[in-house]
Amino acid sequence: MDKNAPIGVFDSGVGGLTVAREIMRQIPNERIVYFGDTARVPYGSKSKDNIIKFSRQIIRFLQTENVKAIVIACNTASALALDEMQQEFDLPILGVVKPGAKVAVETTANKRIGLIGTEANIRSGVYTRYIKSLDDEAKVFEKACPLFVPLVEEGWLHDDITLQVASRYLEELKEKDIDTLIMGCTHYPLIRSTIRKVMGDKVNLVNPAYETAIELKNLLERDNLANKCDVDSPSSMYRFYVSDAEEKFKLFANSILPFDITMTKQINIENY
């Protein structure tokens, strides 16, 4: 495998850019091919079968871009499709759920962990199983928050209505005396300050993106896949593909990433 080959990173849409951003920051000399499935977003309300099918098509597409490793930068797809994808494909594939679970277990003092995410993610119970496998004394309290993604996409990041929605969703978690809360959806770090306001200063907010980038770095070193070349310009290091129109994606990406993205291309993902 070519060490100079890119990392494939994919998500149901724009949310995974928060993971891509963390990889760019922590491993700046790795190239990235990002795919956002904006034609079929969101995944969080959909079934396991379809999420597996979508993930398979995306990985097939990313292979045509000669990626050396893949990061499933979507909590829902990580929870529902990672195992199947690792069995089907012969290249290293990482999800964000295991790294997120690991940090949560390392962070909690009272072994009471909260988890928020999409319906499909919560329904799968995968986060909780990983956490229990790391520490069987840990207690996990789960809550699906379906309105967080549309609120973020509407741009109401620092907004009284978002605060009220968060208060309603998080109320039952507050009563559980958790000391750690996993933001189990890549959109949620974008309303971190609102979640912080509701949960108070004493609860640790875990963003799985950070730990995922560390695990990716370790994996690349271990498998002798790390790119040792010098860092190039973002426009030559990072490529972005989407399954719906590019314009809206570009707008969102430019608000999340520390540079303006240039190369964005729409493809027909159903062909893969």
Place this chain on the structure above:
Amino acid sequence: MDKNAPIGVFDSGVGGLTVAREIMRQIPNERIVYFGDTARVPYGSKSKDNIIKFSRQIIRFLQTENVKAIVIACNTASALALDEMQQEFDLPILGVVKPGAKVAVETTANKRIGLIGTEANIRSGVYTRYIKSLDDEAKVFEKACPLFVPLVEEGWLHDDITLQVASRYLEELKEKDIDTLIMGCTHYPLIRSTIRKVMGDKVNLVNPAYETAIELKNLLERDNLANKCDVDSPSSMYRFYVSDAEEKFKLFANSILPFDITMTKQINIENY
């Protein structure tokens, strides 16, 4: 064409059931095959190209069910794909936008009409063009309301947060002195009472589903396609297909329709 053949009705998901319900009520002896594209829902944030592609696949599927006519029960798909579909396919195809525009023009006294819908629908400007073609003195004031669909799908139909969101979205329309408001998305009639509360009693709320069922009835009579057989049981008259898991769809359908649906089947729409 067999008069006993069903009507094909499709939507991006469950919203079109409010149109199917109106057809069932007004033309009770017509069979219906409903398709909800729950694997790719929502359409309202997506591009014209993809909405045309999705509509084409769905109509191809509905043709395998030998439908005699098709109703695009989705405002977004009606706005963005109706013309193309009517050119491509050789069977009668109705949308909900033209009927909605027609009632609005007939209803307004001061020729000031409000329109709410998804981003893609509003961006297309199709409703406004229809209205202007019917009455070039009419003024249309548009507002996209992206959070209404997720709020309805969350089940917050009679809720203070939904009321606040509605107040924020509709504020600018209230200032325009409109006397008629088109609920240009099939989900919106489900929060009619909230919209009513914000707009006040003097504004006429137009639900295009009602007029669409009338137009369908007229079309079937005109083309000698109306089914004159006696009404059968819902389980034999109505079939439901979806592109994602059936369970969630069934739950929603049973809360909207006046009977419990029995036959629901998941298909792979990408194969069409």
